[in-house]
Amino acid sequence: MTNTANPENGSSVHWISIVGARPQFVKLAPFCRAIEAHNESGAAPRIAHKVIHTGQHYDPAIAGLFFQQMKIPEPDYNLAVGSGSHATQLARMLERLEPVLLSEQADWVVVYGDTNSTLAGALVAARLHLPLAHVEAGCRSSDMRMPEEQTRIVTDHLSRLLLAPSQSAVANLHREGIAGEQDPRNRRATMVGDIMFDALLNSLPAAENKAIELLPRLGLESRKYYLLTLHRAENTNSAERLRQILDAVESLDLPVLFPVHPRTKNVLENAGIALNGNLRPVSPLGFFEMLAAEKHACKILTDSGGVQKEAFYLGVPCVTLRDRTEWPETVELRANRIAGTDPARIREAIHSDWGETVTTSMPYGDGRASQKIVNELLSEDGLYS
Ligand code: UD1
Secondary structure, rough: OOOOOHHHHEEEEEEEEEEEEEHHHHHHHHHHHHHHHHHOOOOOEEEEEEEOOOOOOOOOOOOOOOHHOOOOOOOOEEEOOOOOOHHHHHHHHHHHHHHHHHHHOOEEEEEEEEOOOHHHHHHHHHOOOOOOOOEEEEEEEEOOOOOHHHHHHHHHOOOEEEEEOOOHHHHHHHHHHOOOOOOOOOEEEEEEEHHHHHHHHHHHHHHHHHHHHHHHHOOEEEEEEEOEEEEOHHHOOOOOHHHHHHHHOOOOOOOEEOOOOOOHHHHHHHHOOOOOOOOEEEOOHHHHHHHHHHHHHHEEEEHHHHHHHHHHHHOOOOEEEEOOOOOOHHHOOEEEEOOOOOOOEEEEEOOOOOOOOOOOOOOOOOOOOOOOOOHHHOOOOOOOO
């Protein structure tokens, strides 16, 4: 199918975004802003944009609050899939997405990042021969045990337009035969930059306001605490691994602010792991509160991809509690250290001399990825070959 847009007669194009988990709400927000800006400018064609929320994340603290803070329009569809094993969650998504995508017949289906919601959206769009665009295409950790890595690879291979956050992500795609000169399916990859950088820049003023009340409320002082986040299946599926990480951080020299993801909370409760020492557990934070907590931390310890990049943008040293990263530039520029989960390695990464961060290079674009994505989608007719 092709776009029905014709700038001459004031026609419109119809796009549909599929989101479901917290980092996708962050990516969706600037995209919605960029579409609004395009429509307000009066430029043709008009973009009609609908949002499907799979319901993968449903707690008000990690779903509703993000929509509200980032002024994302109410989703047009909520598939309410809820929690379950990956197979259950994916099966529910596939079943509930199909009739919606069939009835909507969008000119573009847009999926984001690497979650189960991304994978389900990509599969249904491909089966229905709907043109698929992937935001944050080309990231690789080279760890095929990660559900996220499996999703990235499948989604990239099914996509028509690959919107990459960095040149290294574009190179990863070319290495897999996607969108290079020899690509028999004529897919296109382009480096637009990281849309999460747009989200961060848009939200920093609100985050700064939050910091004024947040830090005293939590009993913390700027630069005198660490920030910890942990939720990856590889770290939380094993209570032993989780315990190891927590052992390493609870004896640190400053308080460790720890917003606890629901998955991690379940594992801690089931395994009877207590949070001791300098750990300061709190409920998941809203996006503005999280940015405020990141900006004022002395160091960030995390297994999240998004938080690694936010630390980099904010100039806060980051220790990654995994064996690999999809964001290698942050390590090359000496802003991020890969520490894995061995307590001695974690402490060494935190305490040894960090030297100077290289700040002359910005590998993830200029904070205007959302606008570039809109332009790229408008310039392609989305033909699925
Ligand atoms: C998902 C993504 C991960 C992303 C993360 C961001 C997949 C495979 N993983 O992981 O890539 O980094 O989101 O947070 O898609 N739960 C609640 N309330 C909620 C949502 C979840 O209590 O609103 C609990 C449930 O017990 C659930 C568990 O958290 O079983 C895990 O949630 P799930 O959506 O399966 O994956 P995440 O770990 O959040």
